[in-house]
Amino acid sequence: MTGDLRGKLGAQHLPLRDQVLVALRTAIINGDYLPGERLTEDRLAEDFGVSRNPVREALRVAEAEGFVVILPRRGAVVASPSSGTVADMFAVRERLEALAARLAAERATAADVAALRELLDQGHEATERHDLRRVAELNSALHLRILQISGNPWLSSITKALYLHVQWVFRLGAAERAPHSWAEHIQLVDAIESGDGDRAELAALAHLGAAYVAAHENAEGGYQAR
Amino acid sequence: MTGDLRGKLGAQHLPLRDQVLVALRTAIINGDYLPGERLTEDRLAEDFGVSRNPVREALRVAEAEGFVVILPRRGAVVASPSSGTVADMFAVRERLEALAARLAAERATAADVAALRELLDQGHEATERHDLRRVAELNSALHLRILQISGNPWLSSITKALYLHVQWVFRLGAAERAPHSWAEHIQLVDAIESGDGDRAELAALAHLGAAYVAAHENAEGGYQAR
DNA sequence: AGATTGTTCTTCGTATACACTCGCCGTGAC
């Protein structure tokens, strides 16, 4: 898109508002700010060591992304993902990740597949070490990589956003379910390597279905609404 | 051209930033601001008769939604939907609208179906009157209504955002394809009424496929304002 | 007690200031 003006340098500077947005998102996902918690602009500005303006701009984007809810003239609170919307989220994600798997299967180069296998290996290793944090990281990396291979920027950005929310729900719940999800990943990469779109879609659906059950259980036992 | 925009923002009770966002989106979709056009904060502030702050907050959200591209320290320009991303957009929309159709079929009440039929009738009438603008409105209303019936807020908000982009591409292209799309709508509503999820999905896919061909042709032909 | 009033906190919007970066353009050196 709009390739004419881009490409020059100076793009390496991340505006403060973006840094704030990233920090805010991760703080919410990590549970540093709990659902229902009030987020006054002053407080966030102080927490992040910036003025209110960057905070306000980051808040608007966070609202658009569904991480916070802004009540007019009342301010922002951390959104509360109810178990109802978790189900809705997975229903959408199921379709999107299935499409991503199909496109990836149809378009993956040998190098793409090699990169996926590399992630798979690292994941296997980390699982044996019981390094759950690293497993979760590699889990994300794998999904993101498949999205990238799909080559559809819309699909990619939408699914990434949803994926962040999934991570949020997972963290809020108690345990990671990482161990047994890894076998599903192998199935998925195998299917992508085969180039068979239908098979890749089915593998993605199976994976998502299992993930949903885990997330849903977490959400049920997790936190209070509002 | 700036006068009418300014007048609309006067006497309402939504936060200014939201009014600016709506005005900005519609201005972009209507082609008042053309792809690649530079959007300086000062100019937008003047166009909408507000200060820079609401404009900035609206711009960040518009960026997140994909309507503008913001280059660090350079400012915002209207995004350019290339024909490549139009194909990607429809690939995603196809899946989402198919899901919406399925959910709607499974959950629609008699009242929901009646509302859809009402829209269908109005659409038929408007088509006979060759009132293309009204037909386009009813077209949107029908799709939005189906999303609402689906009862999945994630699906709804994501698809709405995509739908706005589709409208953008349509307006940039030359003619509306409204007339023959109406038959497909009838098929779709029939399927929803039947409560048969598979059938509703297929109807949605057929509709989207036809719409894609039209949109793609428009995008190929390049953009001309109005 | 119940209604009214007032205080306080916070957002919302405006205004202003200033550093920084980028692109443009004129000037001068070669």
Added chain:
DNA sequence: GTCACGGCGAGTGTATACGAAGAACAATCT
């Protein structure tokens, strides 16, 4: 003539201050 340098203006990025409006809550009054 052309190329490099440097000044200049435009515009963003950030900070800060200020006032208005609204909501929540406590205090006051009847």
